[in-house]
Amino acid sequence: MLAADAVIAVHNPGTGERLGEVPVTTGDGLNAAIEAAQRGQRAMAKLPAHERAQLLHRIAAGIEKEQEQLAYLLAQENGKPITQTRGEVAAAIRIFRGLAGEATRIFGRQIPLDAVPGLEKHLAVTIREPLGVVAALVPFNYPVELYAHKAGAALAAGNAVIVQPPRRCPLALHxxxxIVADSAPEHAHQLVNGGPEISQGLAEAEGIAAVSLTGSTRAGKEIAARASRTLKKVLLELGGNDALIVCEDADIEKAAEAVVLGRLARGNGQICCAVKRVYVQDPVHDEFVDALLAQTSKLTVGDQLDERTDVGPLIAKEAAAEVEQAVARLVADGAKPRTRNNRHGAFFDPVVLTDVPTSSRAFAEEIFGPVAPVARFAEPEDATRMASESPYGLQAAVWTRDISRAFTMARQLDVGSVIVNGSTALRAENLPFGGTKDTGGYREGIHDTVTDLTSQKTIVVMDAFQ
Known part of the structure; x- marks a missing residue:
């Protein structure tokens, strides 16, 4: 049983400096938050669309006013370089503003009943209404951006939202x-802090209408199982093991850059849609590896608050140790490390491996850190087959100058999105984002999520027509 005054201490993962603390939500506190959220939801549901839009615009303006301070705080607690956390906060601002527009575009339909004999004189329309209270379970890797997707969409649709921030980096969200409390109705937006007991409690609670989770496949299965007991809606965006395929006619330098910027130097490699597997066609394999090694050697690993840093500390020492172990498993299976494998605390120097056996179980796993394993392929259909054999299906990338080949391979890949001549580490807020299989099956984005956080009601007017 947790003490009522228990706290979660937050530290800089690179230096160990204590940055602050947040109170742990007790079981009674969680129940009180859920009960209060019912009142907050009723207040939100009463707001007309234009007022919800104005609310989201005010939140965006409030975040923008503190944009640099929030980016600095996020870099401190998360470990991503400051140059990247600035981009994350800027994305959150765009998302809130985009969702403000979506709040005014929640459309119903008129369904022609004259398609059914005997119903010609009647009129049927549908309207969309808020679901209720939404639980938003936010991960550590992009907490501010993914919070905006979940909490902002819930508010845009007229719901109340209860947010669980990540344990290791909750300060920016607090x-x-x-800022939100200055604009939203009382209890319409609340934060609860803690570990799995909080997320599981939200999944099981009768007073929660939907749960939105970005996290691991293991966590997603657990949340879905618990949520099924109350038949609530579950929106899951889970793990990924994204493949980048380099064909023999690709721009080799740019393809190598896509791996460096889309894996080794983006989010410290801790991104669900990062480039996690690289398949290179035999004729250009050696040229590609040379380009990748040359670009990797220029990366700077260090203090995430230094403007010159490309790769900061991972979220925790334990996370870096797990990446080190995953690399060791790849090497044990026959992969050759082409860079120095050096872990110091939460820091992990970017690693490139070649001759990776595609049958390796470690190659099939999601490695959450700056590691680029490179395998070979003979024909394009071999690459799409191997890429699709993964239990995950988030995104993939194809590098080729042949547009017909690009579309053919895109059709063959069992994933949610395919990027042609770019990195898999691409997410635009107005695109549907998510994937197949163990990635969860859901698609998140400002257009899709608002609709998904409403329920559809049909209204039939009998004898509406003469």
Whole structure:
């Protein structure tokens, strides 16, 4: 049983400096938050669409006013370089503003009943209404951006939202919650802190209408199982093991850059849609590896608050140790490390491996860190087959100058999105984002999520026509 005054201490993963603390939500506290959220939801549901839009615009303006401070705080607690956390906060601002527009575009339909004999004189329309209270379970890797997707969409649709921030980096979201509190109805937006007991409690609670989770496949299966007991809606965006395929006619330098920027130097490699597997066609394999090694050697690993840093510390020492173990498994299976494998605390120097056996179980796993394993392929259909054999299906990338080949391979890949001549580490807020199989099956984006956080009601007017 947790003490009522228990706290979660937050530290800089690179230096160990204590940055602050947040109170742990007890079981009674969680129940009280859920009960209060029912009142907050009723207040939100009463707001007309234009007022919900104005609410989201005010939140965006409040975040923008503190954009640099929030980016600095996020870099401190998360470990991503400051140059990247600035981009994340900017994305959150765009998302809130985009969702403000979506709040005014929640459309119903008129369904022609004259398609059914005997119903010609009647009129049927549908309307969309808020679901209720939404639980938003936010991961550590992009907490501010993914919070905006979940909490912003819930508010845009007229719901209340209860947010669980990540344990290791909750501080930026707590500051944003204060900004939201200045504009939102009381209890319409709340934060609860803790570990699996909190997320599981939200999944099981009768007073929660939907759960939105970005996290591991293991966590997603657990949340879905618990949520099924109350038949609530579950929106899952889970793991990924994204493949980047380099064909013999690709721009080799740019393809190598896509791996460096889309894996080794983006989010410290801790991104669900990062480039996690690289398949290179035999004729250009050696040229590609030379380009990849040359670009990797220029990366700077260090203090995430230094403007010159490309790769900061991972979220925790334990996370870096797990990446080190995953690399060791690849090497044990026959992969050759082409760079120095050096872990120091939460820091992990970017690693490139070649001759990776595609049958390796470690190659099939999601490695959450700056590691680029490179395998060979003979024909394009071999690459799409191997890429699709993964239990995950988030995104993939194809590098080729042949547009017909690109579309053919895109059709063959069992994933949610295919990027042609780019990195898999691409997410635009107005695109549907998500994937197949163990990635969860859901698609998140400002257009899709608002609709998914409403329920559809049909209204039939009898004898509406003469």
């Amino acid at each position: 500051r944003i919650a204060e």
